[in-house]
Amino acid sequence: MTENPIVRLDHVGLYYSRRSHFFRSTPFWALEDVSLELCRGETLGVIGRNGAGKSTLLRILAGILKPDRGSIYIEKGIFGSLLSLQVGFVPYLTGRENLVLSGLLLGASKREIKQKMDTIIDYSEIASFIDEPLRTYSTGMKARLGFSIAIHMEPPILLIDEVLGVGDADFAAKSLQSIKDRILSDQTVVIVSHNTNFMKQVCQRLLWVEDGVSLMQGPTEAVLEQYLAKGGTVRQLKKNNA
Amino acid sequence: MIGNRALLLSYHKAWADLKAETERYFAGFAWWFFEPILHMVTNYVVFSLLLGHNEDNYVAFLLCGLVLWRWIVATVTEGAGSLLTEKWLIQQVYVPKTVMPSVSLFTHTFKFFLVLMVLMIYLWFNGFSPTWDYLYLPYFLLVFFLVIMSMSFLLSSVVPFFPDIRMLLDHFFRLAFFLSGIFFSGDNLPAKVKPIFYLNPFAHLIELTRDVLLNKEVGSLMPLHIILLGALFVLAIGVSLLKKFDSAYAKISF
DSSP states (O other), rough: SOOOSSSSEEEEEEEEEOOOSSSSSEEEEEEEEEEEOOOTEEEEEEEOOOOOOOHHHHHHTSSSOOOSSSEEOOOOOOOOEEEOOOTTTTTSSBBBHHHHHHHHHTTTOOHHHHHHHHHHHHHHHHHTTSSHHHBSSOOOOOOOOOOHHHHHHHSEEEEEEEEOSSSSSHHHHHHHHHHHHHHTTTTTEEEEEEEHHHHHHHSSSEEEEETTTTEEEEHHEEEEEEEHTTTTTTHHHHHHHH | OOOOOHHHHHHHHHEEEEEEHHHHHHTTHHOOOOHHHHHHHHHHIIIIOOOOOOTTTTHHHHHHHHHHHHHHHHHHHHHHHHHTTTTHHHHHHHHHOHHHHHHHHHHHHHHHHHHHHHHHHHHTTTTTOOOOGEEEEHHHHHHHHHHHHHHHHHHHHHHHOOTTTHHHHHHHHHHHHHHHTSOOOOGGGTTTTTHHHTOHHHHHHHHHOOOOOOHHOOSSSHHHHHHHHHHHHHHHHHHHHHHHHHHHHHOOOO
């Protein structure tokens, strides 16, 4: 890990406003103090309980949200993109038209989409329906197309919020495998998951976030050991960090 | 002011919206013509038949005003709420926020031009053939476009924080409809009221454009230049607000 990080967050905090009265709102700090470093090509896992701020953190890395305090450095030309399914899907357009629109929204260029079009359609296994309107698709078909588009995008940093297979059993297995392949390739990945076994398999390093505070960042085994032994230790660690 | 990616996305989303509209209804894109025609018929019944406006060429006069008015109201109303409509998208991917009001601007402007062509054909058949004054039209329509754009951008930037504005907007437009000289001419107003009537930029825009279409003498262009500057100013505010709050929109839980 001698390489310079391409992303660095220093004591980042972000709040959501909760409106309590007509003109008054109280801030709710979803992230209070999170620091992390991400290097090119690595896979960083983010663990923590529900509501710890993991998804908010991913949205910051995706550029959707900006921190309210702390500093953030992202190398020039680098951006993160969430693996989001069925982005911008319009029921009245054909599968192919939705493919283009969704791809553009996910940050791909027109040329890229054209190049990958056939691969995406093949992967989705709905080639014979691709020029039919999306509203005639079953839920499973939509899910397959949505996943196929998302997995074929190649953002500099891929952000994954929970790894889930989609579609029927066969396609679910195939999609899970594809995510795994992508993670294990030289793609830079930040992944949020509650599945500690999976994280152990794919992540080089883990970041542990609790109540909006990053408690620990380091090699997967070490962080996981602490995380699994948590209970009363969460407060203790927070104190140590402070 | 608006980046390349924003323009590409706006264009594609606008195209997708238009295509989707044609697929949604049985009559497809014919509705782009039916809808304004029905709207015009309603107004014709009220103002010409019921209220007895029977001056020469009143129908042509009324149609010009209505076509232009529809362009303003449809675009601004949809544009104002565009960030709310796309809230899910805003939370999923990073999209420059100028895209949202641009989409409704593009779709409604496209539809406006279709209807304008039909209107022109109607006018030509009724004796109002094109004159050299038609050369004014591109400039007039450009100012129109910028006024509509500036209102859409500014409103879309604040509506997510104050959704109630949308409720007021309907009433604002209803009032403005009666004050913008759509079914009456500013010339016929009492001298006392005239200066106040012409404080309304819509009144100028509609009157000047209509004068060209109806082969009347075109009045002073000075008000139009002022409106253009005003529109550019408002547009600059709208764009800077959309940029300033770019990431704040994703935070609002709508």
